[in-house]
Amino acid sequence: MLLRYSFSLFTLLHLSIFTLFFVHFTVESQSKFIQRDSLLDRTDVPKKILATSSVGGGSHLIPMLEILNILVDRGYNVTLVAPGNFTAKSDSYRSIPQIIVGDVVGTSILNNDQELLKKIFLEDADFTTMVKSFDAELYTKFYNIYKRTAEEINVDLFFCDFAINDQCFDLAWQLEKPVVGFSSSPMFATIQPPYKSDPVLGCHVTMENESFYERFKCAIIKPLQFIKVFIKVLSSLNNQRANLGVETHWNPRSRMDNILFLFDTFFGFEPPAPKLPLHQEIGPVLPDTYPDLTPALDSFLNAHPRTMYFSLGTNVFTSPQNIVILLNSCLELINQNNIDGAIWATVKTNITELMSFSNIDFPISDILNNNFPHIHITKFAPQFAILSHENTKVFLSQGGISSSHESIYTATPMLVLPIMGDQFGNAEKLELAGIALRLSKFNLTVDDIVLKIKRLLNEENFKKNSKRLSFVAKLNSKRKYRAADLIEMVINTMKYDGIKDDDGNLKINNNVLLKDWITANTRMGFIRGNYIDVYGTFIVLFLTLIVGFIYACLKVNIFLYTWYKYRINNSKSKKD
Known part of the structure; x- marks a missing residue:
């Protein structure tokens, strides 16, 4: 007994000594660590940013403004130049001053030439038709406005939307200021591998499963045809450049090769391809808050557990005949009990023109006057709020980039009716991702629409793929902060690598500013760079x-x- 007690006392003593030693060691160890300082000193960093877009509109401006909002919160001074009174009408971006360049969104030719507009929206518009919407004289107009604004704010960095905006990139090089490009897709902003293309060129977004003939046509013939047409555009641009004293050039990417480019896309939606360090995917860029449902929409959705949302976006339209087919499809789906309600955001649809249709075997006037109980019509709709509602089961869309990102984020399967431009490519990408099916604006039938809606509602793969991609989108939606970080890196690099002129302003050479990000092969030339x-x-x-x-x-x-x-x-x- 005494021996056992002595052993217990001995054990307790050893444990006490070990505990004291461990505590002492831990305190000593802790005293050897310091807290990592993650704060950035921005006191001497250039802070004046000029963001520009010659096209404007939500799809172009909202992602850029989301990034700019983050930079404003970090102490940067931001100015936007774009058409349409965009920031003043928005609750989210009023802190960003905007210089308004006209009231109309888009190019002047598109808005003034109704025949060309109808040809692009209603007919088979390839790149030869699309380039007709380019107005070379807008280059001079926007260049002068950008230059005047840049001088007034003493700009430190240009943030340029890629679409029809060569003047922004040219001016940045002319003033020897750093420039960051922004686009929803890398397709035309960068050199793509031969297995990636676009329906605008008469090809597919990926040529992986195409025949030799199709691959040859899309790798050789189509690019040569595109160059032949685009030379006329470049010639007109160079005439404008020469008149303004800007260096002319025939390589459309010569002002974009060695600069940082941000792309509002992500793998899973975008077909994968190797990326250069200067080309960063930072999408989907989405706002943190959206307009909520109106009481009428909230009531309609709660009363209809299987609702289809239908919208063709804010800037495009389709033929009245197609609208009638779409409405008839909604009724057929309701009659077959596949859905029990539909919400239609009419936006640019000409309701008066639809009212004049005769020989229609459904109550179109009741629908258009919102007297049909299972179809709710509104001019504009809080799209994200509708897609977020658990009773919205499918989205019939034109396939714009914003609509695509919102549908992916909310895991809402899509039936896509592409009308123009990048919508055809987006439709293919969504279908390849397994979350959508496509329609053709030239061959629209009730039976085809009903069949595809049934598939989207009933086939499990669409639901599984939508949820899978939604998870990816939600993770990647945080990358807008990464986009702001990258812009800050460019500005900070300018601080150290820029050279002050006689007036004390920093000047840089965009060819070498981001030399740490430029791969060696671009400096080695084509032959040496490709070995x-x-x-x-x-x-x-x-x-x-x-x-x-x-x-x-x-x-x-x-x-x-x-x-x-x-x-x-x-x-x-x-x-x-």
Whole structure:
């Protein structure tokens, strides 16, 4: 008993000594660590940013403004130049001053030439038709406005929307200021691998499963046709540049090769391809808050557990005949009990023109006057709030980039009716991702729409893929902060690598500003950068060795044959 007590006391004493030693060691160890300082000193960093867009509109401006809002919160001074009174009408971006360039969103030709507009929206508009919407004179107009604004705010960095906005990139190089590009897709802003293309060019977004003929056509013939058409645009641009004293150039990417480009997209939606360090995917860029449902919409959705939402966006329209087919499809789906309600945001649809339709076997006037109980019509709709509602089961959309991102984020399967531009490519990407099906504006039928809506509602793969991609989108939606970080990196690099002029303003060379991000092959040239000289030399040496070996073998065979013939002849002569 005494022995057991002594052993317990001895054990307790050792445990006490070990505990004291451990606490002492822990305190000593803790005293050797310090807190990591993650605060950035922005006191001497250039802070004046000029953001520009010649097209404007929510799809172009909202993602840019989301990034700019973050920079404003970090102490940067931001100015926007764009058409339409966008920031003043928004609760989210009023802190960003905007210089308004006209009241109309889009190019002047598109808005003034109704025949061209109808051709693009209603007919099969390829790139030869699309380039007709380019107005070279807008280059001079916007260039002068950008330059005047840049001088007034003493700009430090340009943030340029890519669409029809060469003047922004040119001015940045002319003033020797850093520039960051922004686009929803890398397709035309960067050089793409040959297996990626676009329906605007008459090809598919990925050529992985196409025939040799299609791959040859899209890799060789279509680009040559595009260049032939685009040369006229470049010629008009260069005339405008020459008049303004801007250096002319024939490479449309010469002002974009060595700058940072941000793309509002993400893998899962965008077909994967290798990316350069200067090309960063930061999408989907989405606002943190959206307008809520109106009482009428909230009541309608709560009363209809299987609702289809239908909207063709804010800037496009389709033919009245197609609208009638779409409305008839809604009624058929309701009659078959596939859905029990539909919400239609009419936006640019001409309701008066639809009212004039006759020989229609459904109550179109009741629908258009909102007297049909299962279809709710509104001019504009809080789209994200509708898609977020649990009773919205499918989204019939034109496939714009904002609508695509919102539908992916909310895991809402889509039936896509592309009308123009990037919508055809977006429709293919959504279908490849397994969350959508496509329609054709040239071959729209009630039976096709009903069949595809049934598939979207009933096939499990669409629901599973929508949820899978929604998870990816939600994670990637945080990358707008990464976009702001990257812009800050460019500005901070300017602080150290810029050279002050006589007025004390920092000047930079965009060719070398981001030299740490520029891959070596771009400096080595095409032949050295792709190791064509090395591989070419190897192939020549290899072929030389093969040819030499074959030649040697041939000579040996000839020698052996000659020697053999000589032996045979010699032995015969001896016998004789």
